Amino acid sequence: MEVKEIQTKSILTLSKLPDTDYVINPYVGCRFGCTYCYASFMGRFVSKQINDWGEYVYAKINAPELLRNELRKLKNKGRNKSVLFSSVTDPYQGLEAKYKITRKCLEILLEYGFEGTISILTKSNLVLRDVDLLSKFRHAEIGMTITTTNDDISRYFEKFAPAASVRLEVLQKLNQTGLKTYVFVGPLLxxxxxKKEELDSLFKAITKTGNKEIYVEHINLSKYILERLKKELKGLDISILKQFYYSKNKSYRDELDNIIMELVRKYKLKLRMGSTIYHDELKN
Ligand code: SF4
Structure with missing residues (x-):
């Protein structure tokens, strides 16, 4: 894997995501290298190909200092605003243990007296290291992405990320600290x-950790993602690939949405955004 230290020009970025005002991405690239990752398009900014995703990580080593200056963009100490770590990388991937860029950014936000919401989204147990800092914010929430209860499946699609069972344990520990958590169930593979049985097990496991709120996301089958997926799924039975193609159909998604809503009610979870998240590729 290629690791590089880089200087970035900006770090507190206005977000296009519906649920957050700003994003902070401390790294370019993500070692977890998930096969379905939509962020693989980021390669175009550093002369990498889609298929290089997972093989390079650039650490934005000047991010904390830059953040100190950029916080001037905010008014009223960021009250009623939200900042997400992260949208196109995992803020707690392995290199964070060495560089501590996410941690240092959190320290700067605390020092500044940020009064908005800090939202974390990760697949990593390393987030537990920063519970001390996260507990000091007025509003903080930690999201774990969990797509399955089966470690073989998580290993297959999320190669270098901590296994699904580890993430469920982390979620339980976070809930025991009293910090607010949510789970990002996505993409639906x-x-x-x-399918009903698998999703029932997943929702049950998530509820058991004490977590109460979830996002659920349909798979994003944009062309560049599908190309990478196809490469990974090669060698599996052709019927499996066909199912991926079929999952673009409205009837398939309607049926899946019904299952999700049923399980949300069954496990008394709050579904954020009010429904399953769709991607632009199906809105046209
Ligand atoms: S952890 Fe997130 S950002 Fe990293 S490869 Fe997986 S989906 Fe992409």
Whole structure:
């Protein structure tokens, strides 16, 4: 894997995501290298190909200092604003243990007296290291992405990320600290997880950790993602790939949405955004 230290020009970025005002991405690239990752397009900014995703990580080593200056963009100490770590990388991937860029940014936000919401989204147990800091914010929430209860499936699609069972344990520990948590269930993996029985186990396991709120996301089958997926799924039965293609159909998604709503009610979870998240590729 290629690791590089870089200087970035900005770090507190206005977000296009519906649920957050700003994003902070301390790294370019993500070692977890998930096969379905939509952020693989980031390679175009550093002369990398889609298929290089997971093989390079650039650490934005000047991010904390830059953040100190950029916080001037905010008014009223950021009251009623939210900052997400992160949208196109995992803020707690392995290199964070060495560089501590996420941690240093949190320290700067605390020092500044940030009064908005800090939201973390990760697949990593390393987030537990920063519970001391996260507990000091007025509003903080930690999201774990969990796509399955089956470690073989998580290993297959999320190669270098901590296994699903580890993430469930982390979620339980976070809930025991009293910090607010949420789970990002996405993408719904056709054939492997996107069926009633599997999803029931997943929702049950999530509820058992004490977590109460979830996002659920359909798979994003934009062309560049599908290309990478196809490469990974090569060698599996052709019927599995066909199911991925079929998962673009409205009837498939309607059926899946009904299952999700049923399970949300069954496990008394709060579904953020009010429904399953769709991607632009199906809105046209
Ligand atoms: S952890 Fe997130 S950012 Fe990293 S490869 Fe997986 S989906 Fe992409």
């Amino acid at each position: 056709p054939h492997f997880v996107a």
